[in-house]
Amino acid sequence: MRRKAGAIIPLEVAILEASAELRRAGDAEVHGYLLARTVKDLRHARRLTAYGTLYKALTRLERQGYLASRWEVPLAAAADGRPRRRFYRLTLEGEGALREARAADRDTVINRPAAATVR
């Protein structure tokens, strides 16, 4: 099924959540693997998000303006002896989307028992 334009799925909320969490911990810019690991911890998942799923979600979040990215200077990567890295950071729009997603989540939790009692 096709999802609505602008709709945000739980994995994407988790990625925004992870970005916010890492920023609080002092990492304003984070790479894909670190996000995958943080998402795994936050969701208490058994395994890391699949490569395709993760990077497709990152592409979409960037296109929506919730994340911004930049490629590091190749020399920095070469100095560390690793592949060049793409860094993502949470934008103001991303923070707003995360707040909305959290609020919607709270509403769902608050309304659920009430709905269950109405017969």
Place this chain on the structure above:
Amino acid sequence: MNAERAAGLVRRWVAFYTRGLPAEVRQDRRDELDDDLWSQMTEAAASGPDQSLSSEVVMRLVFGIPADLTWRVEQLRVALKNGGAPERSPTTGTRAIALLAIVGGVGWVVWPIPQAIVGRDWPAGQPVSWLLFFSVVFGTWALACATIGLVFGFQDRIGAGSALIGSLGASIGAVSVFGLFAGIVALPLGSAILVRDLGRAGVLGLWLARAHVATAIIFFIPIVILFANGALFDHPETAVPLMTLVLPYAFSWISIGWSLRHGAPVPERRIDETR
């Protein structure tokens, strides 16, 4: 399977599903996945031997395949929207080659079956003879011109050997219609070698090029039989099935023309395949 092999599998898969995308998009995705693999493996190595690392990598690969494929479709759509068929350079020359290939291919679709039915002696003044004349002569000339056009149009992307054989084959094929009918075999021989090279150079799809070579080989079957036992071509019941073997070659030319109608793919930025 160890972790290195699993990582190699991921890299091959990424190289596969990013094929044909704009070079920058392709390279970015490869680098991003490379960094992810590197980070995962470095972290695993730091925390001691981990037997589950390879299975974790393979699971991440497998569960992400549907997303990879839909991501590819999106990227292609974006590339097309941005005028991205970018990877093609539509020049008048390439369009002319495409047209010649299609016209020649159609000509070669038309003549084999009537030829098999009427036999070697065309009935004078009959419409079928005119049909055969135009389809054989103009079809062969169109294919010969298309072949020479491919040589000249993409001379910087093919080897000298295939350029020479392609040109010679086309020239001999073109003059064969004046009565030197055995020379017709030179055309598929030359085009097969040339198109094979064009497939490797990325001007034509690899499978299209392979199919062309295969159809050229099939084309030789009736020709060899004709030389071995010409009498088989005097009876439509044996001649028609044999001449049908010419048709795949004709259709492969139509496919080549069709694939070049919007131009040829421009060479991609060189990507380091050894990483």
